[in-house]
Protein backbone atom coordinates (compact mmCIF):
# COMPACT_ATOMS: atom_id res chain seq x y z
CA UNK A 1 0.00 0.00 0.00
CA UNK A 2 1.04 3.57 -0.67
CA UNK A 3 -0.88 6.42 1.02
CA UNK A 4 0.48 8.84 -1.59
CA UNK A 5 -1.77 7.43 -4.33
CA UNK A 6 -5.62 7.56 -4.57
CA UNK A 7 -8.55 7.68 -7.02
CA UNK A 8 -6.99 5.23 -9.47
CA UNK A 9 -8.88 4.77 -12.76
CA UNK A 10 -7.85 2.30 -15.42
CA UNK A 11 -8.79 2.22 -19.08
CA UNK A 12 -7.88 -0.42 -21.67
CA UNK A 13 -6.38 1.27 -24.75
CA UNK A 14 -5.53 -1.93 -26.62
CA UNK A 15 -6.08 -5.61 -25.91
CA UNK A 16 -4.60 -7.70 -28.69
CA UNK A 17 -1.57 -9.98 -28.17
CA UNK A 18 -0.80 -8.15 -24.91
CA UNK A 19 -2.60 -5.34 -23.03
CA UNK A 20 -1.98 -1.61 -23.02
CA UNK A 21 -3.80 0.41 -20.31
CA UNK A 22 -3.92 4.03 -19.25
CA UNK A 23 -3.93 4.68 -15.47
CA UNK A 24 -5.07 8.06 -14.18
CA UNK A 25 -4.63 8.79 -10.45
CA UNK A 26 -3.97 11.38 -7.77
CA UNK A 27 -0.38 11.46 -6.53
CA UNK A 28 0.72 13.31 -3.37
CA UNK A 29 3.88 14.99 -4.60
CA UNK A 30 7.12 15.14 -2.59
CA UNK A 31 6.58 18.93 -2.43
CA UNK A 32 3.19 18.36 -0.70
CA UNK A 33 0.17 19.05 -2.97
CA UNK A 34 -1.89 16.33 -4.71
CA UNK A 35 -1.40 16.15 -8.49
CA UNK A 36 -3.30 14.27 -11.20
CA UNK A 37 -1.03 11.98 -13.22
CA UNK A 38 -1.70 9.76 -16.21
CA UNK A 39 0.55 6.90 -17.39
CA UNK A 40 0.29 4.34 -20.18
CA UNK A 41 1.27 0.89 -18.92
CA UNK A 42 2.00 -2.10 -21.18
CA UNK A 43 1.39 -5.53 -19.63
CA UNK A 44 3.15 -8.36 -21.47
CA UNK A 45 3.35 -10.61 -18.41
CA UNK A 46 6.58 -11.53 -16.68
CA UNK A 47 9.59 -13.31 -18.12
CA UNK A 48 12.73 -15.33 -17.50
CA UNK A 49 16.23 -15.26 -18.97
CA UNK A 50 19.27 -17.50 -18.49
CA UNK A 51 23.05 -17.29 -18.86
CA UNK A 52 23.99 -20.65 -20.40
CA UNK A 53 27.70 -21.28 -20.04
CA UNK A 54 29.67 -24.47 -20.58
CA UNK A 55 32.49 -24.66 -18.03
CA UNK A 56 34.13 -27.57 -19.92
CA UNK A 57 34.30 -26.06 -23.41
CA UNK A 58 34.49 -22.48 -21.99
CA UNK A 59 31.72 -21.24 -24.25
CA UNK A 60 28.52 -19.22 -23.78
CA UNK A 61 25.37 -20.12 -25.70
CA UNK A 62 23.47 -17.19 -27.22
CA UNK A 63 20.61 -16.98 -29.68
CA UNK A 64 20.20 -14.64 -32.61
CA UNK A 65 16.74 -13.58 -33.74
CA UNK A 66 14.94 -10.84 -35.64
CA UNK A 67 13.48 -8.27 -33.21
CA UNK A 68 11.05 -5.96 -34.97
CA UNK A 69 11.07 -3.21 -32.27
CA UNK A 70 14.85 -2.86 -32.66
CA UNK A 71 14.60 -2.77 -36.46
CA UNK A 72 12.25 0.22 -36.28
CA UNK A 73 14.69 1.94 -33.92
CA UNK A 74 18.15 1.89 -35.44
CA UNK A 75 19.19 -1.80 -35.52
CA UNK A 76 20.05 -2.06 -39.23
CA UNK A 77 19.22 -5.73 -39.94
CA UNK A 78 17.01 -6.17 -36.87
CA UNK A 79 19.02 -9.18 -35.65
CA UNK A 80 19.83 -9.25 -31.94
CA UNK A 81 22.13 -11.51 -29.95
CA UNK A 82 20.43 -12.54 -26.70
CA UNK A 83 20.49 -15.08 -23.91
CA UNK A 84 17.64 -17.62 -24.10
CA UNK A 85 14.51 -16.05 -22.61
CA UNK A 86 10.77 -16.41 -22.61
CA UNK A 87 7.50 -15.05 -21.36
CA UNK A 88 6.24 -16.92 -18.26
CA UNK A 89 3.21 -19.12 -18.84
CA UNK A 90 2.73 -19.99 -15.14
CA UNK A 91 3.75 -18.87 -11.65
CA UNK A 92 6.79 -21.14 -11.64
CA UNK A 93 9.65 -19.18 -13.27
CA UNK A 94 12.15 -22.05 -12.87
CA UNK A 95 9.97 -24.64 -14.62
CA UNK A 96 9.10 -22.17 -17.40
CA UNK A 97 12.75 -21.32 -17.87
CA UNK A 98 13.69 -24.99 -18.28
CA UNK A 99 10.92 -25.50 -20.87
CA UNK A 100 12.03 -22.39 -22.71
CA UNK A 101 15.68 -23.54 -22.69
CA UNK A 102 14.70 -26.82 -24.34
CA UNK A 103 12.45 -25.11 -26.91
CA UNK A 104 14.99 -22.49 -27.87
CA UNK A 105 18.30 -24.36 -27.52
CA UNK A 106 17.49 -28.09 -27.55
CA UNK A 107 19.17 -28.71 -24.17
CA UNK A 108 17.17 -30.51 -21.43
CA UNK A 109 18.88 -29.16 -18.32
CA UNK A 110 18.34 -30.41 -14.76
CA UNK A 111 19.68 -27.51 -12.69
CA UNK A 112 19.41 -23.77 -13.09
CA UNK A 113 20.36 -21.21 -10.45
CA UNK A 114 18.18 -18.15 -9.70
CA UNK A 115 20.36 -15.03 -9.44
CA UNK A 116 18.23 -11.86 -9.41
CA UNK A 117 15.00 -10.25 -10.66
CA UNK A 118 14.57 -6.82 -12.26
CA UNK A 119 11.95 -4.54 -13.78
CA UNK A 120 13.11 -4.09 -17.37
CA UNK A 121 11.46 -0.81 -18.35
CA UNK A 122 9.70 0.57 -15.24
CA UNK A 123 8.41 3.76 -16.83
CA UNK A 124 6.19 1.88 -19.26
CA UNK A 125 6.22 -1.93 -18.93
CA UNK A 126 4.97 -4.00 -15.95
CA UNK A 127 7.32 -6.91 -16.61
CA UNK A 128 9.59 -8.42 -13.94
CA UNK A 129 12.30 -10.59 -15.43
CA UNK A 130 13.65 -13.59 -13.44
CA UNK A 131 17.32 -14.26 -14.14
CA UNK A 132 19.08 -17.62 -13.94
CA UNK A 133 22.46 -19.17 -14.70
CA UNK A 134 23.04 -22.68 -16.03
CA UNK A 135 26.25 -24.67 -16.53
CA UNK A 136 25.23 -26.87 -19.48
CA UNK A 137 27.00 -29.80 -21.11
CA UNK A 138 26.81 -31.40 -24.56
CA UNK A 139 25.39 -34.60 -23.02
CA UNK A 140 22.05 -32.90 -22.25
CA UNK A 141 21.31 -31.97 -25.90
CA UNK A 142 18.03 -33.69 -26.90
CA UNK A 143 16.78 -31.63 -29.88
CA UNK A 144 17.90 -29.00 -32.36
CA UNK A 145 16.13 -26.06 -30.66
CA UNK A 146 15.33 -23.00 -32.73
CA UNK A 147 12.03 -21.96 -31.12
CA UNK A 148 8.36 -22.86 -31.39
CA UNK A 149 7.33 -22.95 -35.06
CA UNK A 150 3.62 -22.65 -34.21
CA UNK A 151 4.43 -19.28 -32.63
CA UNK A 152 6.49 -18.33 -35.74
CA UNK A 153 9.59 -18.20 -33.57
CA UNK A 154 12.80 -18.45 -35.60
CA UNK A 155 16.04 -18.56 -33.62
CA UNK A 156 19.64 -19.33 -34.48
CA UNK A 157 21.79 -20.87 -31.71
CA UNK A 158 25.46 -19.86 -31.47
CA UNK A 159 28.31 -20.56 -29.03
CA UNK A 160 31.00 -18.02 -28.22
CA UNK A 161 34.30 -18.61 -26.36
CA UNK A 162 34.41 -16.84 -22.96
CA UNK A 163 37.32 -14.66 -24.14
CA UNK A 164 35.40 -13.39 -27.17
CA UNK A 165 32.32 -12.71 -25.03
CA UNK A 166 34.34 -10.64 -22.54
CA UNK A 167 35.71 -8.55 -25.43
CA UNK A 168 32.20 -8.09 -26.86
CA UNK A 169 30.91 -6.90 -23.47
CA UNK A 170 33.84 -4.51 -22.98
CA UNK A 171 33.53 -3.08 -26.51
CA UNK A 172 29.76 -2.45 -26.25
CA UNK A 173 28.80 -5.07 -28.85
CA UNK A 174 25.95 -6.51 -26.72
CA UNK A 175 22.82 -4.47 -27.40
CA UNK A 176 20.25 -6.36 -25.33
CA UNK A 177 19.92 -5.32 -21.67
CA UNK A 178 19.05 -8.71 -20.14
CA UNK A 179 21.95 -10.28 -22.03
CA UNK A 180 24.40 -7.62 -20.88
CA UNK A 181 23.23 -7.99 -17.25
CA UNK A 182 23.71 -11.75 -17.31
CA UNK A 183 27.10 -11.63 -19.06
CA UNK A 184 28.34 -9.00 -16.60
CA UNK A 185 27.03 -11.14 -13.72
CA UNK A 186 28.98 -14.09 -15.17
CA UNK A 187 32.14 -12.00 -15.48
CA UNK A 188 31.83 -10.51 -11.97
CA UNK A 189 31.33 -13.92 -10.42
CA UNK A 190 34.04 -15.78 -12.32
CA UNK A 191 31.61 -17.99 -14.30
CA UNK A 192 32.82 -16.85 -17.74
Ligand SMILES: Nc1nc2c(ncn2[C@@H]2O[C@H](COP(=O)(O)OP(=O)(O)O[C@H]3O[C@H](CO)[C@@H](O)[C@H](O)[C@@H]3O)[C@@H](O)[C@H]2O)c(=O)[nH]1
Nearest residue numbers: 017018046047048049085086087088127129151152153178
Ligand atom coordinates in the same frame (compact mmCIF):
# COMPACT_ATOMS: atom_id res chain seq x y z
N1 LIG B 1 1.41 -13.11 -33.44
C1 LIG B 1 2.14 -12.52 -32.50
N2 LIG B 1 3.06 -13.24 -31.87
C2 LIG B 1 3.79 -12.63 -30.92
C3 LIG B 1 3.63 -11.28 -30.59
N3 LIG B 1 4.51 -10.98 -29.60
C4 LIG B 1 5.18 -12.12 -29.35
N4 LIG B 1 4.75 -13.11 -30.15
C5 LIG B 1 5.20 -14.51 -30.19
O1 LIG B 1 5.43 -14.94 -28.88
C6 LIG B 1 6.74 -15.46 -28.79
C7 LIG B 1 7.28 -15.16 -27.41
O2 LIG B 1 8.47 -15.84 -27.29
P1 LIG B 1 9.17 -16.03 -25.89
O3 LIG B 1 10.45 -16.72 -26.17
O4 LIG B 1 8.23 -16.57 -24.87
O5 LIG B 1 9.45 -14.53 -25.43
P2 LIG B 1 10.56 -13.56 -25.93
O6 LIG B 1 10.04 -12.73 -27.05
O7 LIG B 1 11.87 -14.25 -26.13
O8 LIG B 1 10.66 -12.61 -24.70
C8 LIG B 1 11.69 -12.67 -23.73
O9 LIG B 1 12.54 -11.62 -23.92
C9 LIG B 1 11.87 -10.37 -23.86
C10 LIG B 1 12.80 -9.25 -24.25
O10 LIG B 1 13.92 -9.19 -23.45
C11 LIG B 1 11.27 -10.19 -22.50
O11 LIG B 1 10.55 -8.98 -22.47
C12 LIG B 1 10.32 -11.35 -22.20
O12 LIG B 1 9.83 -11.32 -20.88
C13 LIG B 1 11.05 -12.63 -22.38
O13 LIG B 1 12.04 -12.77 -21.38
C14 LIG B 1 7.52 -14.71 -29.89
O14 LIG B 1 8.66 -15.41 -30.31
C15 LIG B 1 6.49 -14.65 -30.96
O15 LIG B 1 6.50 -15.88 -31.64
C16 LIG B 1 2.65 -10.51 -31.29
O16 LIG B 1 2.45 -9.32 -31.05
N5 LIG B 1 1.95 -11.19 -32.21
Ligand SMILES: [Mg+2]
Nearest residue numbers: 084085086104
Ligand atom coordinates in the same frame (compact mmCIF):
# COMPACT_ATOMS: atom_id res chain seq x y z
MG1 LIG C 1 12.44 -16.22 -26.40
